[in-house]
Amino acid sequence: MEENNKSVGIVKTQFFQIEDNIELESGTLFGPIQVAYETYGQLNETKDNAILLLHALTGDAHAAGYHSEEDKKPGWWDDMVGPGKAFDTDKYFVIASNMLGGCSGTTGPCSINPQTGKPYGLSFPVITISDTVKVQRKLIEHLGVKKLIVAGGSMGGMQALEWAIEQNDLVNACIIIASTGRLTAQGIAFNAVGRNAILSDPYFNNGDYYDKELQPERGLAIARMVGHITYLCEDAMHKKFGRRFQDKDKPNFDFHIDFEVESYLEHQGRTFVDRFDANSYLYITKAVDYFDAAYKYGSLENAFKRTNAKFLIMSFTSDWLFPTAQSKELVQALTKEGKDVSFCEIESPCGHDAFLLEFETQTKIIKSFLAKERGLYEQSL
Amino acid sequence: MEENNKSVGIVKTQFFQIEDNIELESGTLFGPIQVAYETYGQLNETKDNAILLLHALTGDAHAAGYHSEEDKKPGWWDDMVGPGKAFDTDKYFVIASNMLGGCSGTTGPCSINPQTGKPYGLSFPVITISDTVKVQRKLIEHLGVKKLIVAGGSMGGMQALEWAIEQNDLVNACIIIASTGRLTAQGIAFNAVGRNAILSDPYFNNGDYYDKELQPERGLAIARMVGHITYLCEDAMHKKFGRRFQDKDKPNFDFHIDFEVESYLEHQGRTFVDRFDANSYLYITKAVDYFDAAYKYGSLENAFKRTNAKFLIMSFTSDWLFPTAQSKELVQALTKEGKDVSFCEIESPCGHDAFLLEFETQTKIIKSFLAKERGLYEQSL
Numbered sequence: 234m235e236e237n238n239k240s241v242g243i244v245k246t247q248f249f250q251i252e253d254n255i256e257l258e259s260g261t262l263f264g265p266i267q268v269a270y271e272t273y274g275q276l277n278e279t280k281d282n283a284i285l286l287l288h289a290l291t292g293d294a295h296a297a298g299y300h301s302e303e304d305k306k307p308g309w310w311d312d313m314v315g316p317g318k319a320f321d322t323d324k325y326f327v328i329a330s331n332m333l334g335g336c337s338g339t340t341g342p343c344s345i346n347p348q349t350g351k352p353y354g355l356s357f358p359v360i361t362i363s364d365t366v367k368v369q370r371k372l373i374e375h376l377g378v379k380k381l382i383v384a385g386g387s388m389g390g391m392q393a394l395e396w397a398i399e400q401n402d403l404v405n406a407c408i409i410i411a412s413t414g415r416l417t418a419q420g421i422a423f424n425a426v427g428r429n430a431i432l433s434d435p436y437f438n439n440g441d442y443y444d445k446e447l448q449p450e451r452g453l454a455i456a457r458m459v460g461h462i463t464y465l466c467e468d469a470m471h472k473k474f475g476r477r478f479q480d481k482d483k484p485n486f487d488f489h490i491d492f493e494v495e496s497y498l499e500h501q502g503r504t505f506v507d508r509f510d511a512n513s514y515l516y517i518t519k520a521v522d523y524f525d526a527a528y529k530y531g532s533l534e535n536a537f538k539r540t541n542a543k544f545l546i547m548s549f550t551s552d553w554l555f556p557t558a559q560s561k562e563l564v565q566a567l568t569k570e571g572k573d574v575s576f577c578e579i580e581s582p583c584g585h586d587a588f589l590l591e592f593e594t595q596t597k598i599i600k601s602f603l604a605k606e607r608g609l610y611e612q613s614l
Numbered sequence: 615m616e617e618n619n620k621s622v623g624i625v626k627t628q629f630f631q632i633e634d635n636i637e638l639e640s641g642t643l644f645g646p647i648q649v650a651y652e653t654y655g656q657l658n659e660t661k662d663n664a665i666l667l668l669h670a671l672t673g674d675a676h677a678a679g680y681h682s683e684e685d686k687k688p689g690w691w692d693d694m695v696g697p698g699k700a701f702d703t704d705k706y707f708v709i710a711s712n713m714l715g716g717c718s719g720t721t722g723p724c725s726i727n728p729q730t731g732k733p734y735g736l737s738f739p740v741i742t743i744s745d746t747v748k749v750q751r752k753l754i755e756h757l758g759v760k761k762l763i764v765a766g767g768s769m770g771g772m773q774a775l776e777w778a779i780e781q782n783d784l785v786n787a788c789i790i791i792a793s794t795g796r797l798t799a800q801g802i803a804f805n806a807v808g809r810n811a812i813l814s815d816p817y818f819n820n821g822d823y824y825d826k827e828l829q830p831e832r833g834l835a836i837a838r839m840v841g842h843i844t845y846l847c848e849d850a851m852h853k854k855f856g857r858r859f860q861d862k863d864k865p866n867f868d869f870h871i872d873f874e875v876e877s878y879l880e881h882q883g884r885t886f887v888d889r890f891d892a893n894s895y896l897y898i899t900k901a902v903d904y905f906d907a908a909y910k911y912g913s914l915e916n917a918f919k920r921t922n923a924k925f926l927i928m929s930f931t932s933d934w935l936f937p938t939a940q941s942k943e944l945v946q947a948l949t950k951e952g953k954d955v956s957f958c959e960i961e962s963p964c965g966h967d968a969f970l971l972e973f974e975t976q977t978k979i980i981k982s983f984l985a986k987e988r989g990l991y992e993q994s995l
Contacts, residue, residue: 259867359867418855418875419848425876426839428869429883433832435816451814458807459840467800474799476906484904486640486740488809488896491903494799495806502810515869522872523865525857553934 239315240307241273241322244298246338251371258361265347268372269294269338270330273314274322276378281405283378284320285369286310286329287385287392289588290460290517291509293337296329297322312592319596320384324607328381330372332392333365334516342512343443355440360516362388362524366395373403382606384408384599386588387555388517391524394563397540398526406543406606408599411552411588413559414533414566415525420554423463424518427456431511440512453511454502461501466551466584470494526563533566544574545602547595549587575602620696621688622654622703625679627719632752642739646728649753650675650719651711654695655703657759662786664759665701666750667691667710668766668773670969671841671898672890674718677710678703693973700977701765705988709762711753713773714746715897723893724824736821741897743769743905747776754784763987765789765980767969768936769898772905775944778921779907787924787987789980792933792969794940795914795947796906801935804844805899808837812892821893834892835883842882847932847965851875907944914947925955926983928976930968956983 246269254264271294276283286296288309297314299307308329313319320327331339334357342357369392373381382405383393390412397407416424431437434452442448462470474494478484490496530536544567548560557578567574579594581587588595627650635645652675657664667677669690678695680688689710694700701708712720715738723738750773754762763786764774771793778788797805812818815833823829843851855875859865871877911917925948929941938959948955960975962968969976 259865261867355869359865359869415857417848417852418857418873419843419846419851421857421873422839422843422851422875422879425873425879426836426843429832429836429839429880430811432869433815433836451810455807455810455814455836458803458810462800462803462807465800467798470800470803471798476796476799476802484640484740486642488736488740488813488900491900492799492802492806494803498803498806499810519869519872 239317240311241298241315243301244271244273244295244308245300246271246294248338249372249375251368255364255367255371257358257364259359261358263358266333266340266368267338267344268330268340268368270328270372271295271297271308272376273297273327274325276326276376279379280377281380282324283326283328283373283376283381285373285381285383285396286314286320286327287369287383287389288329288332289385289387289389290521291505292389293335294329294331294339295337297327309589313596313599319592319599321600325382326378328373328376328378330369332517333368334360334513334520336510336513339368341510342440342516343510352443354443354512357512357516359519361520362391362395363399365520366392366400369396370400370403378403380405382406382408382603384410385412386410387412387585388521391521391526394526395524397542397544398536399539401540401542404540404542406545406602407540408545408547408602409560409563410547410595411549411555411585413555414527414563416522421522423459424522427459428515428518430455430459431515434511437511442511448506449511450506453506453509453514456514457505458498458502461498463554464585466553466582469551469582469584472582533562534569537567537570537572540572543606544572545599546574546576547598548578549581549583549585549591550578551582552585552587554585620698621692622679622696624682625652625654625676625689626681627652627675629719630753630756632749636745636748636752638739638745639742640740644739647714647721647749648719648725649711649721649749651709651753652676652678652689653757654678654708655706657707657757660760661758662761663705664707664709664754664757664762666754666762666764666777667695667701667708668750668764668770669710669713670766670768670770671902672886673770674716675710675712675720676718678708690970694977694980700973700980702981702984706763707759709754709757709759711750713898714749715741715894715901717891717894720749722891723821723897724891733824735824735893738893738897740900742901743772743776744780746901747773747781750777751781751784759784761786763787763789763984765791766793767791768793768966769902772902772907775907776905778923778925779917780920782921782923785921785923787926787983788921789926789928789983790941790944791928791976792930792936792966794936795908795944797903802903804840805903807840809896809899811836811840812896815892818892823892829887830892831887834887834890834895837895838886839879839883842879844935845965845967847934847963850932850963850965853963914943915950918948918951918953921953924987925953926980927955927957928979929959930962930964930966930972931959932963933966933968935966
């Protein structure tokens with residue numbers, strides 16, 4: 234744990250159990266579900282100062298702080314969550330939970346199916362963004378929250394959007410960062426390649442690998458490598474690695490790692506398999522592919538008719554996975570419907586990953602958005 | 615064979631044998647080498663009307679015409695090669711050869727090593743763009759060509775560049791389309807993912823799979839899928855496939871193919887393995903990674919000091935693999951050195967693949983470039 238007086242400090246992941254079945258979008262009834270979550274700050278008496286943070290593809294409930302004094306790395310959005318930070322834990326009760334289908338404490342394909350005593354594997358039902366939001370709602374109700382703000386980057390933005398449209402009775406405000414109303418064909422294609430790599434791994438064994446000595450690590454690593462390229466931007470990648478050789482000054486003339494960028498990708502792939510489950514990668518990318526905010530209502534405009542939340546939408550100049558044009562589609566549809574929407578495109582060389590890195594600019598914008606939202610709220614008291 | 619009075623008609627792949635060893639860039643002496651090639655049109659008496667076409671990553675010697683009356687598809691650049699076409703076979707002697715390390719007739723990892731009587735596999739030496747150009751030079755000399763024009767798209771453009779710089783005594787003009795002086799880190803990263811997919815395939819068997827029942831088809835298919843995404847542009851891809859489901863109107867809720875774009879990618883991968891060798895994919899992508907026109911001379915400018923060829927450089931607006939900026943780097947370096955260079959960025963929605971598709975605009979520009987080059991030549995007679 235680094236010295237940081239703005240940290241939320243030591244936190245503990247908590248668990249909430251949903252005993253009843255939930256009806257999933259596919260029609261399947263599924264339960265029980267355990268939800269891993271963390272909270273930072275205090276819920277006020279009127280129970281309306283909550284912010285729900287929604288994680289991206291490979292995130293988890295550990296958004297901020299440290300799990301122990303020995304922890305070297307804090308939660309994934311630690312720069313944004315804490316006293317005085319963008320999501321100010323002196324003012325707000327901040328909640329983060331691992332998504333349904335994940336592998337970090339919430340029920341997913343690696344969880345034990347109580348009916349068989351074995352991990353679900355591919356018998357786990359295919360889930361959607363809507364399903365995971367339904368599960369989050371159960372958690373929010375369990376915590377006694379009456380009104381909340383939702384916020385997320387990338388797939389987290391999709392969940393925030395789903396919350397604003399489908400769980401509109403609870404949502405005061407919605408912050409969507411580096412996200413989209415739906416994946417384009419190219420986005421689906423990149424996910425499909427990743428899934429193909431996993432499904433083709435000789436140790437995948439139709440998803441039944443948890444008790445095996447060898448696991449589908451190469452397939453998952455390759456999926457991560459493809460994904461990782463799409464999270465960065467070409468320019469910044471070239472500035473960082475260029476064409477430098479790894480630990481030498483000339484080619485190997487073989488098929489081992491030659492260039493620094495290859496070594497970096499290999500490292501990204503290899504470390505990823507230690508913290509993520511191949512089946513979860515399949516389920517979550519599928520949920521991302523399926524998400525389409527406009528689908529059920531025929532258009533984004535129609536979907537947005539359902540919400541009165543205030544929106545803040547942010548994109549990054551160098552994000553080519555969910556480029557600014559996709560954020561603007563959301564902004565335009567909200568504007569057409571006369572909704573309250575603020576939009577900002579942030580100059581950044583960090584590509585899609587900017588939502589995890591560019592915390593200074595994001596903090597200013599989010600603070601100002603929340604102050605306005607809070608001002609209106611305080612006036613109404 | 616389609617009715618096309620501009621076709622070069624029925625052509626036959628020919629073979630040329632290099633018996634002596636060639637010294638490769640890695641220092642390895644390698645031989646013998648068989649070169650598969652095709653020619654269209656006639657070499658003139660002064661033997662200086664030749665155009666050498668250089669193929670891209672997965673191309674071959676069959677650039678134009680049909681191999682038989684029954685052939686459904688002509689060569690890969692048939693739209694550009696023939697009587698009256700961009701590469702006009704009424705005027706020019708057009709040559710195309712399969713590159714060293716390929717799998718379409720020129721010696722490569724799938725060829726029989728005469729010393730063992732078995733396919734080379736990974737005992738084939740790692741080759742470079744410079745090596746394949748050296749082999750092409752042997753072919754050109756064998757054909758008696760005294761002066762030539764070189765032309766290629768993508769990796770073919772790299773070979774053209776190498777010809778102009780390293781085999782400058784023979785090159786009158788150089789046409790480089792949708793190409794680059796060197797891959798960026800992102801380009802290397804995409805190739806590395808493809809190679810990883812092949813190397814991780816359970817049937818790869820360290821490259822020794824030719825006599826096996828099962829081959830590294832999934833790995834090669836995945837490599838092709840990744841590559842294919844980079845050859846298209848997001849916009850056109852989304853216009854073509856959107857988020858349409860394949861043969862149905864709702865999700866499967868399983869891990870089979872859901873979206874049209876997934877089906878398309880799967881098809882691209884599956885058909886590719888019928889015509890390409892996984893080992894060749896490793897060798898050729900490595901050659902592409904290694905290519906750096908500036909490396910040996912410290913800068914592009916210094917490299918271009920060596921050539922007096924006239925250059926035509928073309929790029930496409932929607933090509934994000936080798937974007938216009940990379941063509942402009944070549945143009946600027948040539949201009950700094952006072953070389954004769956024409957440049958055109960062509961408006962196209964076809965992404966990197968545009969060099970294989972946008973034949974009308976390319977034809978106009980190439981015809982005009984060649985007419986100018988020919989005019990100067992004819993004046994000098």
